[in-house]
Amino acid sequence: MTNRFSTRQTLAHLVLILGAVIVLLPFYVMLTTSFKSSAEIASGTGGLFGAQELVLDQSCVNLGGSEQDCLTRPLVDNYHQAFAAAPLWRYLLNGVIVTASIFVLQTLIAVPAAYALAKLRFWGRDAAFGLVLFCLLIPVHAIALPLYLMLAKLGLTNSYAALILPWIVSAFGIFLMRQFFMTVPDDLIDAARMDGMGEFAIIWRVMLPTAIPALLAFAIFSVVAHWNDYFWPRIVLTGDRNLFTPPLGLREFKGDLDGDFYGPMMATATVIVTPLVVAFLLAQRRFIDGITLTGMK
DSSP: OOOOOOHHHHHHHHHHHHHHHHHHHHHHHHHHHHTSOHHHHHHTOSTTTOOOOOEEOHHHHHTTOOTTTTEEOHHHHHHHHHHHSSOHHHHHHHHHHHHHHHHHHHHHHHHHHHHHHHHOOOTTHHHHHHHHHHHHTSOHHHHHHHHHHHHHHHTOSSSHHHHHGGGSSOHHHHHHHHHHHTTSOHHHHHHHHHTTOOHHHHIIIIIHHHTHHHHHHHHHHHHHHHHSOOHHHHHHOSSOGGGOOHHHHGGGSOOOTTOTTHHHHHHHHHHHHHHHHHHHHHTHHHHHHHHHHTTOO
8 A cells, every 4th residue: 555645744744844943943942052161152152062162160170179170061060050050959949849739739729620620510610610711811921010019918928828829729720631531421529428438538539539630730731830930939029049940040040241141041941841842741641631531421
């Protein structure tokens, strides 16, 4: 059997390849810049990995080291500065604490709410679901000022609470889980009720295990959004550097006109992005299953 040439499929693949190049190009620039010296970055030379010629680490010299001992390669120097010039491990830990706390609390609220909207019959259910859809239309920037004023009056700025509490109710999470629960047969729930289970037992012991693909899909959206969030932490963290999240860590490497800090800045960005890429690659199949199943009904 011979494969027939299809103009439509060829054009579709070309569009997809072009889209992939556009998406991957910033990652390429970030990665290759983290490998180069400041001179190579300024001149646009060095290829993918840079020449990796020995350069003098001025910070090492300032600390009293000899020039011979302070010779290093750009790859090592950029990543060394990324961790030495700022408490990057602390910023990464803060990112894990904030994103994990937000996701856990969002799950505790979204799963029961989605179950009620999908499987329970009560007055005003459709109106409540309409409000959830309406909340999806509200941009974060529109409510940032009221949220900040509320947290300031409560004395919660410059704290983990300020980073976590405003986002524990996720309209998107409720919507996504509700769409998945709509695909679960009612007979399964009726059988659980006949076995004597209450509604909360059904939620956590029956519905939640079946919703793992949708939950992982939501986890990817939630973790990526809050791990990469610069806008909100920049507003509520005004003094305590120990609470900075990973994106705020990039502020430690303000690029001057000569570009001396671009290498460490891109090294920091690479370190910040790598956990997200690894997590997505590990959960890719479940993520696709979750997105597909939530659109079945």
